Amino acid sequence: MAEGEEPPVSYEDLALIEAEFEDVDTEIMRKQYDLSAPLYAKRTEVTRKIPNFWPLVIEQAPPDIDQWIQPHDSRIIAESLLNIEVRRPELDNKGSGNPRSVSIKLEFKPNQDFEDTVLEKTFWHRRAKDGWSGLVSEPVRVHWKKGKDLTEGLTDGAVALWEARKKTGDMTAKTLPEYYALKKKVDSWNGSNTSFFTWFGWVSGRRWVSAEESEEANRMYLESKEKRMKAAKSEGDAAEDTNEDEDQEEENDDEAVEVHQAGEELAISFAEELWPNALKLFTQAQDDDISEIDFEDMDTDEEDEDDDDEPIDIRALVQDKGGKARSRDSTGGGAAPPSKKQKKK
Template identity: 45%
Template sequence: MAAALEETPVSYEDLADIERDFDDAETDIIRKQVLLTAPLYSRRSKTISQIPNFWPLVLEQAPPDIDQYIQPSDSALLLSSLLNLSVSHFEVDLDPRSVSIRFEFAENEYFDDKVLEKKFWHRRSRDGWSGLVSEPVGIKWKTDRDLTGGLLDMVVKAWEADKSTSTTSQSNSNGAGNSSRGLTPEQKALKKKIENTGMGGLSFFAWFGFIGRHRKSRSRSSSRTPSSDEDEESVGEDDVGMSLEIFPDGDDLAVAFTEDLWPGAIKYFTQAQEQDALSDADFESDDDEGLDEPAEDSEDEDERPAKKQRSG
């Protein structure tokens, strides 16, 4: 296969150029779609704001790509306190695949924040990788109510310490870089915490600690957001890698919110209403059957299908 192009006028650079052109075309399509649908989303937001519990009901019917990350304790909080959810494309001119996902909450027993907003930048590296990167978002947990068991706070502290150390290292080395330095004490503590914590069943709110592949290259210029043409080649050499990532599938979850739940919100809300109607019909049917059937036929009860259970 390596010699497949040797006797042709085609080079791998030619093929790479075509791939880049396809990517540019896809980006342009997404940009046009975002601009065309913006008025529709605005209209939808005004309409659904008049429907009580719209977003909790939507989340109740969330697809598996989202639902699998929502634990019972998360669900109790989201279904009782979520007021609004929104997705915005904050870099339409640069890269429309960059998104901000915003949650608005009522007063609750878990944290003081009224708004939790997480931004994802879509970036590409010189080694061909492209995807979403982010920065950790802290949550002001109330006493003994941290659903992440302290992990999210540790990620935020490690991120801030890494930025501070990177800035100092750059200053002392006149911009020579900091690739040779080891983990900060905060990163070491986080790494140990992750190693000693069973990551299965981790709270949905740990998602706010997702960082992604740009950990190393981002720290080299920590005072600015990552640019679209930033050299992230060093990311592939990152010896820290996923060892400090508490939510490895954070980018996939962001995509599920952006490309499924957000555009399909009315569909999921309608499904929730239909599920309620089916549940009510089941209860009414059971009541009617209890009135019509003789008491001696009660042994047939075990053969009836179980009633559908509401997830809320």
């Protein structure tokens, strides 16, 4: 290189800068969680006294959540959801772990659909040995009452495969009867979403990553990062390593038996959009109540012509125009759940 000539910028230079941004974001998340925890506790204490608070918040959920809630899910949420709580389990009790791990708990009153009054799912932020990082989660069984399983056996199948793999000690095993049974169920749905509650059976967008693998991968990542800070690896070596890792991950990929298409995205939306913005979404629901009452009065004739397309939202199940709780049969017998309201864009 000629004297005074600037060295070319490499991909490694950009990757190191990106890693430094991630380190800063991690520290910000830790600090924010510590400062906001008392406020969230106070908010929970107050909102528990507000009837239908969380069903109305869910009704205003952002698209990343709303698109996965089916009409039959809306009925359960409207009738039974009592509370939502989001925690960062690796930071609880003054922990210094990864703030991107998140636990989401939904509390329900006794209902006609499942036995559980609490459904809690924890998503661990892990790093795989090939360098991939993201959320993974153990499947959670929903104890559906007879004939009520909205997931059509998908969550039960995910739990069955998980338990079978644990017995063999191989969390990527594909020769098990439970693997073939779950793959058949997933194939029969051809990627369509049966129910929001299928989310509780989600494991990973790629494959399960254990805490032990993640710990070792993080150690290797930090060592590699320190080396790159001193001298960047050659592009040829990096490309060769990546190709080998990709080949191995393709063999272990569990997409064929994953019961939910967007488990990680849904968890992040709950933690970073719905949970922190709950008060704003609840207020928005009250404002929409006023404007939509006027709209419905003006459009009564048109709606009568085509009742099947009537946009009834969660509020139609939990509240009448006067703000009182509405029974299941108040919409005309309650034989079938109403169509879900289209969100305002």
